[in-house]
Amino acid sequence: MSRPAAPHAHGPAARQGGGFPLSRLELWAGPECTVNRVGEEYFDQLAASGFDRRIEDLDRLAGIGARRLRFPLLWERLAPQRGTVDWRWSDERIARLRELGVQPIAGLVHHGSGPRHTNLLDPAFPGLLAEYARALAARYPDIDAYTPVNEPLTTARFSGLYGLWYPHGRDDKSFVRALLNQVRATVLAMRAVREINPRAMLVQTEDLGCTDSTPGLRYQAEFENLRRWLSFDLLAGRVDAQHPLRGYLRNHGASEQELQEFVDAPCPPDIVGINSYVTSERFLDERVALYPPHLHGGNGRDAYVDLELARVHGRSIGGFRARLREASERYRLPVAITEVHLGCSRDEQLRWLHQAWSAAQELRDAGHDVRAVTVWAAFGTYDWDSLVTRRQGHYEPGLWDVSSGEPRPTALAALARQLAQGETPDNPVLDGPGWWQRELRLAYPPHGDLESLPVQGRPLLITGASGTLGRAFARFCDLRGLPYRLLSRADMDIADAASVSAALDRWQPWAVVNTAGFVRVDDAERDPRQWRDNLIGPAILAQECGQRGIRLVTFSSDLVFDGGKSAPYVESDAPAPLNAYGRAKLEAERLVLDHAPDSLVVRTAAFFGPWDPHNFVAQALEHLRRGDRWHAAQDQVVSPTYVPDLAQASLDLLVDGERGLWHLSNQGQVSWQRFAEMVAEAAGLDPALVQGLPTSALSLVARRPAYSVLASERALLMPPLEHALDRYFGDCQRFAGDWPLRAAA
Template identity: 60%
Template sequence: MVSFNSTLNTHNSQLPLEVWAGVECTVNRVGDEYFDQLERNGHATRLDDLDLFAELGIKAIRYPILWERTAPDGLENADWSWASERLGRLRELGIRPIVGLVHHGSGPRHTSLIDPEFPEKLALYARAVAERYPWVTHYTPVNEPLTTARFSGMYGHWYPHGGDELSFARALLGQCRAIALSMKAIREVNPNAQLVQTEDLGKIYSTAKLAYQAQFENERRWLSFDLLCGRVTPTHRMWGHLRHCGINEAELEWFLENPCPPDIIGINHYLTSDRFLDERKERYPVCSHGGNGRDEYADVEAVRVCAEGAADPRNLLLEAWERYKLPIAITEAHVSCTREEQLRWLYEVWSAAGQLRDQGVDVRAVTAWSLLGSYDWNSLVTRSVGYYESGVFDLRSRSVSSGESPHPRPTAIAKMVRDLAAGRKPNHPLLETPGWWHRQERLLYPAVSCLKESSGQSGVGGEMTSSSSPSPLVIVGATGTLGRAFARLCELRGISYRLLSRKEMDIADCASVNTVLTELKPWAVVNAAGYVRVDDAEREPHVCLRVNATGPAILAAACAQHNVALLTFSSDLVFDGAVFNPYVESDAVAPLNVYGCSKALAEKLVLKLHPASLVIRTSSFFGPWDDYNFVTIALRQLSAGNTFVAAEDAIVSPTYVPDLVHTSLDLLIDGECGLWHLANQGAIAWADLARLAAKTAGFNPSNVIALPTRELGLTAKRPTYSVLGSNRGDIMSCLDSAMSRYFDECQRF
């Protein structure tokens, strides 16, 4: 007889760790309004997304055939056309769908999570799905039932907006019963159908005083799996709690009589899911304060306070394995952050899964979640304000203003997924640096030893350090606004860099450039240097051309020779302002002054000598970290009670420097090349920009004096309209948002 564990080891040795993926597909209800991620991300109308997904090499995809979308008006009125087309295409592509029926939802309007008939109603829908698609083998009837029950029945965020323990318990048991009945119905059609049951297993840490609450919540987090596995007996700690909430014995005994253990336990792991409870409320913001009726305490993200760092994914997987001895998959791996941090987190989770497989744990797959990104999860999808997190693909790849539909653009994560799926080790140099969850800057509050405070709870990881010196990003322009901003934000993002002055590397000197590239061996170079005095350029064109055109050309040739990526900057002043629609990347250049000519020449030379270069046109800087940009100078004058003169007839697209740097770094990491336009979305005259800044700061906007450009005494001719649009992507925020964050940062700075 072959033992269970030896069978698992055979499975592990014969089959590689799989890469799965998933589309964020939540359809949740708030009041009478449904929030549909598939409509927001456009996948509802883009069949060819599936071909993009197939190019990643994924084996399976968590895919939504959602009850609310397919049969909102009853099963007899169901529209199967969308599901049939998508599932059929997945079958042709050889991708195994893991079909989801309810994803943080509450069903159509005629039911809810606390409807006693919810389980039977979902089971009828599940049977109908199985009958139409009998070849589908994997199902997740309800995603994260415990998490959904908390948000819908305990915290009141989602419909039916319960705020008590009984509503939570009813919602949880209703969903778990629906899972069991749905799988029974599905297996009557397809006996081999497998249940991939997902849950967020965030762990709770606490001070010694609140250990009792942490222990309770850490037991409760397993409740959906325990119910399905038939483990909630009268001796189970949650039995008494559920009975106290108002659940009767017959409801609990039903699960003992109808066990439905998962075929694969799906763990959705997020950095912010782990929490720390602390009765010292004064240490934390008021929004984190709460209590349990016995004690009042703050509830904060553990990673922001635990001295040991974030919980190790291996510990969470091992806990699930030791508790159930069932196959495991990471069914969501995602972090809302900068691109390199997304890469680091996915690879850390993948590595943890691989290490456990080597130890005999049956880990089947890691799922790259949020293929198309997600909308408004920073507010738990309780409102629709357009907050977008990119994922494996970025949807902001075509200009909305141009009328074109969004088209998913593969990010650096897509390349990593392709590598993992093909069995290749990802080699991006930024993976050598630990993620923010391991670095000291993650700590927002006084550090606490979670291991010590939590009375021996296990599962917290330790600080990670890089085993080698990472290949740096070379930044040219140590004395300029842009160069210093790159250095500041690289420090924040954990990107190893070298900020060089002209003395350290003169980009107009071939020998100087080659010496630096040979010695430092950077993975990329950012050229943030440049001649920026537009009027002076008319008097010394040879100096301007040397710095702005000859230098970038020499740098491009050297980077091409050394196989180093290059990011360099151009300007809106390559255009003449003869049009009154935003300029896009494909528009012909026609500069009016020497400075614009130097930038236009640089673009041509750089892309000829190093076609893989990324050339970013931008416009009209303002930012919180220098004293010489237009907005800062205007506010300084206005705050002193002076008037401020600005052009009333020159329309520009101002650019908030931190947004520009963050976005440029993301594009560079993604391996983008060619021309890109980056400016905050909006068109405004210089005088109106000064008035907007004055109004936001609380100064009198009438002290801004608006004059025609011709009366300002400028030497160089400038276009009256140089607004930047894009046919590659509107990936910068709007001007109002940028201005608001400018003031917030100025107050901090």
């Protein structure tokens, strides 16, 4: 194998500690700052998240206890034209970081190909980046840590091997050249920086995964597991004549001279930065018939699939703990986790961060020099579901949710603060395993013996076992690994204080989600049971939960408004219900928040979902399938709400510790007539069968507002209605059989 890195004048020994205190594990942070190029278009995460416009975000990051920021001083943004650098943005922010006492790790290229006058295959790329690095160091000589190029191997794969990013190479030669150019650029950039600040440190990051395979593809897995180290090995001077991939590099365009230069003048990292994701662990399987065609690929020798190991392997191959240990033992250098982010529900995001921190602390306690854990994508990410190749606005929140413009702290921010301060995290969802550790992770029959962890922890109590919303919450608790009890009235009568008290004492929940209620709006005008279910029950729940410090989520309605507005109702608008149902819901809101101010009261609109054959969408489809006319109000404008979206957003808010009134409905507004027409069009039926009528012709007992569209001034959490309707048909097949589609056939 390769020899250890040679001694070097600017190595870790010369800068022991170097501003990175060893007394405890540090919290670092960073915004997702990719500026990648696809064709002639640049995708800028800093612009998408608004980080580039909010200097106060630096105070937010300092406030959670971050000691260092992976800070974007990106070449493409500050110096898009050669020879000209606009320092205004960076001057203001570097000055603020100094005031806050937070040290930056300057990032110069993050999945980019540089400004338009160069690219990753350009022989001039390394020297041009070094010019920029020298100018940056001269401007900010007190910056003591740099990541000149983030994840050079990963970027070379995406830009030179897979053709996803500019310059869109699809061959080994392009991959090798892109990799060597980035590593050479890192070396030259650090030399230039150290001419000004000799003690400047290299914090080199890389997405470090691991690959397993069936026996027949062991050779390919071994290659992948060697290749993953190449950026670090090149910097450390390890790619000598004995390195197993030196021949591969030579065969695909690397010259003997340039490879030897890395050996003769190494530039090893001062900190080896490990980024790892669930998708970083891969499994190769030549049994392609077991998998859908879109996964089929190969290497020119064998056909196989390359997929996320968690989806098919019976057990994990280590995660953060294994990757940190491997890196520490391979290089004998300080290590850090330099990105922790998971695009998933809030509970899973929390578990991912907590497990990363625990792994780092465990390795540190075992004697490995683990310096920090970095909470990454602090303000979320955009369009990583397409590997940032399409501008679709798909947003994943981070420590803050910026979907409505103003950053809203999520439970991740609270967890990060606790970890930074050495406190024991207290969010109850951390008691359970992540989805990557549970059996539901499997999309295919497991390879090898199955290892999975059981769901555990204090439960949620969900009322309304017979209702659509209650069953939806139960389904999503299963999906998210949240223990729960789905209660019928026999299990707990919410309007009976003794019954509620006994149930809370018996099951000891950390929260109650109340979906029980009287839902027939017209019958509510004359049926006294609606007051019991919609007013008395929520009030009693709030009293009992408030006395015990148990969180409560309960649901209200758009019918608390009278329709006098012509713009969507937000949380601060004054309610004025027109009917008994709305009056009961409004009074329940008041009593719940009086008795338990930490409660979450969600106003929503008429909903539809894949598990309920009685909702508006399902009933319309049933009539239209038969060729019958479907009558719908043409003069009521509403914001229909998709039950899966409502349940998921409500659970996220609960986990975040949000309280008070929230409006949750899918984005958009539509009359009932137009909504039915949209349903018909989506199902391939005749929208002309939908007949719009005035509300006065529909024989309704209770008055309805002409306009009851909901929007939120607190956050934009729900997808557009059109998107929800598209998913409805697929979800019906996925979750509950294909009865709506059969009806449309």
